Amino acid sequence: xSLDGIFSLALLSQTVRISVPxxxxxxxxxxxxxxxxxxxxxxxxxxxxxxxxxxxxxxxGNPWVGVMAAMTGGIFVSLIHAVVCxxxxxxxxxxxxxxxxLAAGATKFFLKLIFHSSSNSSRVAGLPHWSFxxxxxxxxxxxxxxxxxxxxxxxxxxxxxxxxxxTPFGLRLRAVGEHPECAETLGVSxxxxxxxxxMLCGVLAALAGAWLAFDQHQFSADMSGGRGYIALTAMIxxxxxxxxxxxxxxxxxxxxxxxxxxQTVGVSVPTQFIQMIPYVLTVVLLAGVIGKSRxxxxxxxxxxxxx
Amino acid sequence: MTEQIFAVELRDISIRFGKVTANDSASLRVxxxxxxxxxxxxxxxxxxxxxxxxxxxxxDSGMMKVNGAEAHFSGPRDAIASGIGMVHQHFxxxxxxxxxxxxxxxxxxxxxxCAFDSGRARELVAQISRQYGFELDPAAKVETLSVGEQQRxxxxxxxxxxAEILILDEPTAVLTPQETTSFFAILxxxxxxxxxxxxxxxxxxxxxxxxxxxxxxxRGKTVGTVRTAATNEAGLAQMMVxxxxxFQVERRLKTERExxxxxxxxxxxxxxxKSDRWLDALCGISFEIRAGEIFGVxxxxxxxxxxxxxxxxxxxxxxxxxxxxxxxxxxxxxxxxARMSKLGVGHVPEDRHRRGLVLDYSVRDNMVLGRQRESQFxxxxxxxAEAVAAFGDRMIEDFDIxxxxxxxxxxxxxxxxxxKIVVARELSRRPKxxxxxxxxxxxxxxxxxFIHRKIIEARDAGAAVLLLSAELSExxxxxxxxxxxxxxxxxxxxxxxxxxxxxxxxxxAGGKLx
Numbered sequence: 001x002s003l004d005g006i007f008s009l010a011l012l013s014q015t016v017r018i019s020v021p022x023x024x025x026x027x028x029x030x031x032x033x034x035x036x037x038x039x040x041x042x043x044x045x046x047x048x049x050x051x052x053x054x055x056x057x058x059x060x061g062n063p064w065v066g067v068m069a070a071m072t073g074g075i076f077v078s079l080i081h082a083v084v085c086x087x088x089x090x091x092x093x094x095x096x097x098x099x100x101x102l103a104a105g106a107t108k109f110f111l112k113l114i115f116h117s118s119s120n121s122s123r124v125a126g127l128p129h130w131s132f133x134x135x136x137x138x139x140x141x142x143x144x145x146x147x148x149x150x151x152x153x154x155x156x157x158x159x160x161x162x163x164x165x166x167t168p169f170g171l172r173l174r175a176v177g178e179h180p181e182c183a184e185t186l187g188v189s190x191x192x193x194x195x196x197x198x199m200l201c202g203v204l205a206a207l208a209g210a211w212l213a214f215d216q217h218q219f220s221a222d223m224s225g226g227r228g229y230i231a232l233t234a235m236i237x238x239x240x241x242x243x244x245x246x247x248x249x250x251x252x253x254x255x256x257x258x259x260x261x262x263q264t265v266g267v268s269v270p271t272q273f274i275q276m277i278p279y280v281l282t283v284v285l286l287a288g289v290i291g292k293s294r295x296x297x298x299x300x301x302x303x304x305x306x307x
Numbered sequence: 308m309t310e311q312i313f314a315v316e317l318r319d320i321s322i323r324f325g326k327v328t329a330n331d332s333a334s335l336r337v338x339x340x341x342x343x344x345x346x347x348x349x350x351x352x353x354x355x356x357x358x359x360x361x362x363x364x365x366x367d368s369g370m371m372k373v374n375g376a377e378a379h380f381s382g383p384r385d386a387i388a389s390g391i392g393m394v395h396q397h398f399x400x401x402x403x404x405x406x407x408x409x410x411x412x413x414x415x416x417x418x419x420x421c422a423f424d425s426g427r428a429r430e431l432v433a434q435i436s437r438q439y440g441f442e443l444d445p446a447a448k449v450e451t452l453s454v455g456e457q458q459r460x461x462x463x464x465x466x467x468x469x470a471e472i473l474i475l476d477e478p479t480a481v482l483t484p485q486e487t488t489s490f491f492a493i494l495x496x497x498x499x500x501x502x503x504x505x506x507x508x509x510x511x512x513x514x515x516x517x518x519x520x521x522x523x524x525x526r527g528k529t530v531g532t533v534r535t536a537a538t539n540e541a542g543l544a545q546m547m548v549x550x551x552x553x554f555q556v557e558r559r560l561k562t563e564r565e566x567x568x569x570x571x572x573x574x575x576x577x578x579x580x581k582s583d584r585w586l587d588a589l590c591g592i593s594f595e596i597r598a599g600e601i602f603g604v605x606x607x608x609x610x611x612x613x614x615x616x617x618x619x620x621x622x623x624x625x626x627x628x629x630x631x632x633x634x635x636x637x638x639x640x641x642x643x644x645a646r647m648s649k650l651g652v653g654h655v656p657e658d659r660h661r662r663g664l665v666l667d668y669s670v671r672d673n674m675v676l677g678r679q680r681e682s683q684f685x686x687x688x689x690x691x692a693e694a695v696a697a698f699g700d701r702m703i704e705d706f707d708i709x710x711x712x713x714x715x716x717x718x719x720x721x722x723x724x725x726x727k728i729v730v731a732r733e734l735s736r737r738p739k740x741x742x743x744x745x746x747x748x749x750x751x752x753x754x755x756x757f758i759h760r761k762i763i764e765a766r767d768a769g770a771a772v773l774l775l776s777a778e779l780s781e782x783x784x785x786x787x788x789x790x791x792x793x794x795x796x797x798x799x800x801x802x803x804x805x806x807x808x809x810x811x812x813x814x815x816a817g818g819k820l821x
Contacts, residue, residue, distance in 0.1 A: 162422075166422055166423055167421055167422060167423050168415035168417060168421075168423050169421075170423070171404070171408055171411075171412060171415060171423055172412065172413070172415075174401070174403070174404065175401045175404065175412050178401045178402070178403060178404070179399065179400070179401045179402075181399060182399035182400060182401055182412075183401075183412065183413070184383070185361075185363070185383050185393070185395065185399050186383070186387075186399075186412050186413035186414075186464075187382065187383050187384035187387060187413045188412065188413045297402070
């Protein structure tokens, strides 16, 4: 048994690969909740994104068309959430759960219909790799710095931060999430801002799904595998701040990568315990940190509220 | 002759929410550059009328003119564009954002293509803050501001949007007397700069102090407009309520023989108790209340009043002392609110939202809270909805609760009418001992008189009443015996008529009588 093998560049590259969907989905949730809409539909959005990505790629042969299809699918599904929660002021948790169940069922249905399989689609091409200064030829990490979606995710972390904290849009979004009545009296449309937040969340979570699909070159049933919920945890752990949320997402990625490395190396601990690491970390972090983490004041509350 | 142009002219405005008519053909004319007070009881429709003027509601019928031009607002944005600004009763501020961010929200300065220019925002805000002497730090987070500062920030927000007409909804409700004085100075400064101010209030003293003209509203209608200089508090109160208001409810003082003949209902001996934070809250409280007697406890809030009430109503256990109710010594180990209530203790709590009402229940259901198991309100398995409804509706009529709709949630009623629900429920049980704490807090003049009258009626019917109030005038006008509480002990007990406000005020502040 050698532990040197665990802390290696391989661990780093694995961490990044695993973190990407967490980061993207956590960013989406952060934007949505900053505007005051709880979006536990992440799971369903990731599935939708993954399926649409494979579909677009399969029919066009161009993975970029797949990415566009994923984003369109994400927008479409979050539109359901937006209409139900914002226009009709329904309970946001229930709407989110319903979308998760709907997406799980619908993707399986279309999988059977289109790919004639109940488990996975046919294989599709992944996204092309980009080369900057020949970095893609570097050992191990080359695959990371040349992957377009990984680079995009890194960029989106900072873009989300700037959007929320450095633009008038972000100021209004925060105001709508904290005190919608106040925003409305100043002529800011609560409907519009909240819808925009939910749509952006849809796009980001669908990208997370697209990344999963292209990483595995196929869609398989229920491939989101609880990533949406981990992303929500990262958002809370990150105190509804995109930078911290991304960092928290990366931490979960690290825990999972660590667990995989431990198994490969073959530590004499039952694998079940090793597999628990990320989830134990989640529980511990939530229990220890949630008290200090404050959600936007009007998060999850429909507007207008009861008179 | 040309017609005078008013800053604001509302004509025959009506609006209904479901079954409730909030404004019924209300009309209002406000001259340019004046401070115009809009007064009325809680629920008279003042706020609704102003929200219509601010574009938040659109009226079912009626006409609006702003600076002589007919106006149709589809939202606050339109009203803001017409130079109208509104400061709401509950502050509309986003606590985690800075002063500057709160001010510019919705009209943010932009640099480059799409970035928020926070430096410019701070400059703009600092400039207006200086111009009116507001002394606000644009970079401060709103959650760190005092209530007075938040109020100034609200006005600053309105001025930033170029408002010429300012609507202020109950601006002084949250201010201390000192803050109110400096707030009035700001209003006069605004007037001197040519702004028109409409101030909603039900505090008549403030109307007299600051306004030029007063319009009175009652039950959704505007009942008249008068020059402030040509009226007084009594005149305004009469217009508000629709009949002369008695500030001092009449009552007959009892003779010594009558007092001696009535039995002692409540007797406390050497009660000591700790507060929630485990500090000494009460030490050595002893007094007794006889049937047909009102025992008033005067004192600045936080001197042990809450703990005293909680002990008597069974909500708290004292460290030591004896409590005797109608001759029965109470065992504190077994005491509970249900038991005290069963023994005939009625409780009008100091905070009606926390302990007096279930806000989401209907008025009728609130009327029978705590009595739902009585045989008249339920059968073996189910509640008797008809009996509850009939009882609730009778109480609504007896206590003149408005709107008179028993199915409405208590939340939808004004503070004064909510308080009447609590008083109606507690008095309808004909308690032997009524504990009334701050029974008229946040309640308008008409309802104050009504509640006072009901308390006196209960006393005359033989109930013992323990009255606690922060309003000295309330204690003075109702009590047969007056006790002063200071630092958890009674600083003195006097028969009514043997003591004046100055002496009590001195004891309340911890002074000693010569």
